[in-house]
Amino acid sequence: MAKLTQLIDNEVFRAYATYATIVLLKMMLMSLVTVYFRITRKAFVNPEDTASFGKGESAKKYLRTDPDVERVRRGHLNDLENIVPFLGIGLLYALSGPELYTALLHFRIFAGARIAHSFAYLIPLPQPGRGLSWAAGYAVTISMAYKVLKTVLYL
Amino acid sequence: MAKLTQLIDNEVFRAYATYATIVLLKMMLMSLVTVYFRITRKAFVNPEDTASFGKGESAKKYLRTDPDVERVRRGHLNDLENIVPFLGIGLLYALSGPELYTALLHFRIFAGARIAHSFAYLIPLPQPGRGLSWAAGYAVTISMAYKVLKTVLYL
């Protein structure tokens, strides 16, 4: 067990673990927001989900798309597309021996950018609010990928 | 190599590796189910996929959506949305030094819940079958995230 404890004692790794968990929890929150909008907007996609509204035509009218539900779903998918690279590249980056200060800067910008992205998407804020928050998270991930490849490259 | 062998010798880490691989294989199975339904229902989305059915109008009619195909695809996306957090948070949880018994409980409930979710989605079972299996996996992931943050928090 000594080994594992030592890994988790490393400050850069602890910072990665903290921010990775935060952005994953934020992404998971999108599921709850989707459920909230599906219920309040009465917009479902699976017939079995509308069974409690009655049978036949009375329930069928709730099988529809709603702009708010679709908006949350797009935000959720965008999270997946951007947080998956952060998880993988960020882990390798944390193991590549960066300076603590630099690593924290990367992790904080990424987490802040993704939280800002969700607000920009859900409120919604006028562009380029969402675009810039997306680009900030993207750029930080590229920067970490560069450090990883520079350190470990083995083709 | 000693290091790596020791990591993989840790029982909690081995349990994580086992259950993470199982849920990923289960998720990968959704791809095969999608292919199966696309072929049996003759419902494709890319024109190049219907080329073997002939040219022009005779092939074009197979470019359509099918309820069964869409159902599998929703189940697949739901897997991605829930298994990605499990992979990341579960790895950090396994490294945060939990009791073996507690860790196994978390991993087993998650894997069982996701397998139940797939059956509930594909059969489909009446609600709240799918909802409860989703919630069980979600709750277990939140519980692991709480343990990770309590152990490593470094903002």
Added chain:
Amino acid sequence: MAKLTQLIDNEVFRAYATYATIVLLKMMLMSLVTVYFRITRKAFVNPEDTASFGKGESAKKYLRTDPDVERVRRGHLNDLENIVPFLGIGLLYALSGPELYTALLHFRIFAGARIAHSFAYLIPLPQPGRGLSWAAGYAVTISMAYKVLKTVLYL
């Protein structure tokens, strides 16, 4: 820090880090291709994204789907569905002590297959080009999962 440096000094782990980063960067490229097609095809999904084209009806006509945009988005989702299992299973595989030669073979085939898959999807190439590249990446991931389960199985 000694620990982490030693992990990253392991040749198999370095190979995993290199190829995982490459396929994640490739997946991230799909976001840029989507943005490129959305702008050149003038096909957007969020009303706030078309605000710069003017107000009311003149902007509304750009809220539409475009076959090229949808094609890239399908390729991107397929990447997620396949690269997420590679990231998780590949990491555990790298820690399970495979031969360097065998590990490199797995990683190289996967990365090559996913790059080929993107070209096959975006050009698009006639089938079974895309199907075979998808299947190659899938098979390699299954092969690594088998090795992981054989080494660590702990239910």
